[in-house]
Amino acid sequence: MAKLLTGLKPTGEFTLGNYIGAIAPLVQMQDAYDEVYLFVADLHALTIYQDPTELRQRIRKFIAMYIACGVDPAKTTIYLQSENPYIPAISWLLECTTQFGEASRMIQFKEKSKKNENFSVGLFTYPVLMAADILYCDTDYVPVGIDQKQHVELARDVAERFNHKYGETFRLPTPYIAKEGTKIKDLKDPTKKMSKSDENPQGVITMFDSVEQITKKIMRATTDSETQVKFDEEKKPGISNLLNIASVLSNRRIEDIETDFVGKNYGDFKKYVAELVSEKISAIQQKYQSLLESDELDKILDKGIKKSIALAQEKYLEMKEKMGIVR
Ligand code: ATP
């Protein structure tokens, strides 16, 4: 009974990086697992202030986008994290099993707290809430981008500690990284991650961009002063990033794509990548539009949350009992 679970924060637009790092691997694997869970991590979004009107719209957009990207609601349980009241309750029990020191080592916290002078306590406890998301339903694998690997490992450590202290309660989760090192980089600054909360939209492709926008962004992507289309993340981060994107979207090996462009210039290569990305995103957008307007989404979410609550309630009661908080 192998299980798979992942979630995305509805902060900013859904990016090509999110699609490649988290959703595409889940779509590929959804048939191979007995149970698959995918949720919108709306409680996680609150760790950094979000405009409530925008957040409300975005949550629905994310759900429609999941399904448009190929997540099948018949196979995958789709839900909103905030509609399950047992998840924050489990998170509290886990906070008391997590060491301050280990939580302090989280790189994302260090980076985000540096950027934000008045950061919230939630930004610090965020990985424990994530551990609750992962552990309540005994997930085996968590498909995430490489930046989230440390958080999944924390969930595993906390689960192990809980099992050791209170008896076998949780399955130990493993991060599933789609392809070693697949971290889609910003098109303008290919040394950093393509991120939805980025200030410069020119470096970020969102799943809502038009063909014109996609083409413009890719044609203007930062490259280097050489001419050879070759994968070399150190010396040619821009070209390597475009090769990564092209390889994932075309399901072809990087070496084969390199061979196609021997003797050609960066412009030809960029045009190829722009066409691949545009084709993929346009097809997804067509499905997305029709979903957004249908009441199908509510039915899917109602079904998903019912299953999620039943599992979380059971786990919460088991944890409480084992920890000694009973009447
Ligand atoms: P933020 O910029 O607000 O931190 P984000 O764009 O990093 O947001 P998340 O919600 O943190 O997005 O990530 C959702 C999932 O997408 C995670 O599994 C994350 O690892 C993955 N992901 C995000 N950006 C990329 C990227 N550039 N390449 C590969 N995977 C990514």
Ligand code: LTN
């Ligand atoms: N922290 C993740 C989103 C997230 C998640 C999860 C991913 C919240 N809970 C559980 C996988 C499993 C992020 O920022 N991308």
